[in-house]
Amino acid sequence: MPSELPTPKNVIVTQDPAELPPYPLNPPVRSPLKRTGQGLRFVILQQPTKSGKDKVYTIPDALGAGGDTQIGESRKSRVMPPGQTAIPPGAPNDKCDFDNPPEGVDRKMLEVDNIKPFGPMVHKLVYSRRHIEKLREIKPDDLPDAVAQFYEIAGNGCRTFGAIFDGLAVGMNFGEYLRSGASQRHLHYQVAGISPATYNPGDRLGALCQAYRSVHHGEDYLSDYEEALVAANLVVARASNGQAFAFAPISPRFKGEVQIMLTRREGQNGHILDTTPQEREALGELQYILLRRLDWLGCVALNQLWYMTRFSTANTFGQRLIVSICPRTSIMAQYELLGYSVIDMMPWEAAATLRAAESLYFGLRP
Numbered sequence: 001m002p003s004e005l006p007t008p009k010n011v012i013v014t015q016d017p018a019e020l021p022p023y024p025l026n027p028p029v030r031s032p033l034k035r036t037g038q039g040l041r042f043v044i045l046q047q048p049t050k051s052g053k054d055k056v057y058t059i060p061d062a063l064g065a066g067g068d069t070q071i072g073e074s075r076k077s078r079v080m081p082p083g084q085t086a087i088p089p090g091a092p093n094d095k096c097d098f099d100n101p102p103e104g105v106d107r108k109m110l111e112v113d114n115i116k117p118f119g120p121m122v123h124k125l126v127y128s129r130r131h132i133e134k135l136r137e138i139k140p141d142d143l144p145d146a147v148a149q150f151y152e153i154a155g156n157g158c159r160t161f162g163a164i165f166d167g168l169a170v171g172m173n174f175g176e177y178l179r180s181g182a183s184q185r186h187l188h189y190q191v192a193g194i195s196p197a198t199y200n201p202g203d204r205l206g207a208l209c210q211a212y213r214s215v216h217h218g219e220d221y222l223s224d225y226e227e228a229l230v231a232a233n234l235v236v237a238r239a240s241n242g243q244a245f246a247f248a249p250i251s252p253r254f255k256g257e258v259q260i261m262l263t264r265r266e267g268q269n270g271h272i273l274d275t276t277p278q279e280r281e282a283l284g285e286l287q288y289i290l291l292r293r294l295d296w297l298g299c300v301a302l303n304q305l306w307y308m309t310r311f312s313t314a315n316t317f318g319q320r321l322i323v324s325i326c327p328r329t330s331i332m333a334q335y336e337l338l339g340y341s342v343i344d345m346m347p348w349e350a351a352a353t354l355r356a357a358e359s360l361y362f363g364l365r366p
Contacts, residue, residue: 119192
């Protein structure tokens with residue numbers, strides 16, 4: 001039965017689960033990206049629910065690091081009432097621990113050791129010199145300095161700890177606590193060390209890149225993914241120097257999720273120490289652009305996660321550094337804990353909104 005869902009020309013909707021290409025990992029992982037003699041396609045699985053009275057669209061995580069995205073019209077406006085998922089209006093703000101910057105440090109962003117660390121060897125907080133608790137208060141030169149400090153923290157960690165310091169876990173909790181988990185209402189990143197025994201979400205993406213290359217005789221998964229994103233009109237912004245681009249992922253885990261990927265294909269490009277100064281500038285610039293657009297859409301809470309290779313990885317399979325920015329409009333529930341991300345927005349509609357140049361399909365205000 002043909003789908004009634006209007007899609008970009010390179011997106012196929014099918015009711016046959018076998019159409020989703022599997023890749024030989026243990027356990028096997030499926031990808032929405034399908035390479036055929038007709039070119040690159042994204043495959044979306046349409047499945048019935050409610051005794052055939054409704055439909056849900058299933059998309060495997062294109063990064064291979066999570067489970068499935070489930071998109072259904074019946075999930076529209078899945079936002080909990082204010083007061084249940086947000087700090088009640090008018091709640092007094094506690095004194096911010098970051099409001100007394102150190103003397104003699106002339107930087108937009110500052111770093112401090114986390115007083116309750118849970119990252120091995122290194123656990124830093126990189127935070128804004130100015131008190132920032134709303135996205136609209138961020139300025140263009142704030143975030144590039146944060147990215148520069150991630151590079152410095154990584155280099156210092158390698159010099160101090162040697163080979164046992166095997167990478168960085170970088171992310172952000174921002175906004176309302178019960179949605180984002182932000183323990184401080186002040187813009188800050190968490191930067192933690194990774195040892196050889198520490199879980200790293202970028203490993204799964206690397207395994208998918210290797211499996212894809214094996215199946216398709218040396219082809220590059222993320223280069224093909226980039227080409228398919230462009231064909232599906234999912235790109236939402238490009239850095240002014242061309243070193244990175246932002247896109248609505250084909251398999252969003254949160255409504256309005258947007259990701260950033262470096263564009264360089266030659267050489268290793270998988271972790272922060274691989275990056276050039278121009279690439280770090282591009283990562284900071286695009287974060288600023290995207291956070292301001294999300295603010296315009298009414299975003300009041302978000303999480304951010306960086307997918308990177310380990311420092312020890314011989315990245316011969318084209319894995320690139322990817323940043324995921326996830327707006328949060330509801331708390332995590334049972335289905336998400338099982339590995340299914342539940343949203344109500346098709347990715348090409350989200351991309352149109354995030355470009356801020358076409359009809360608005362959604363808002364993020366409670």
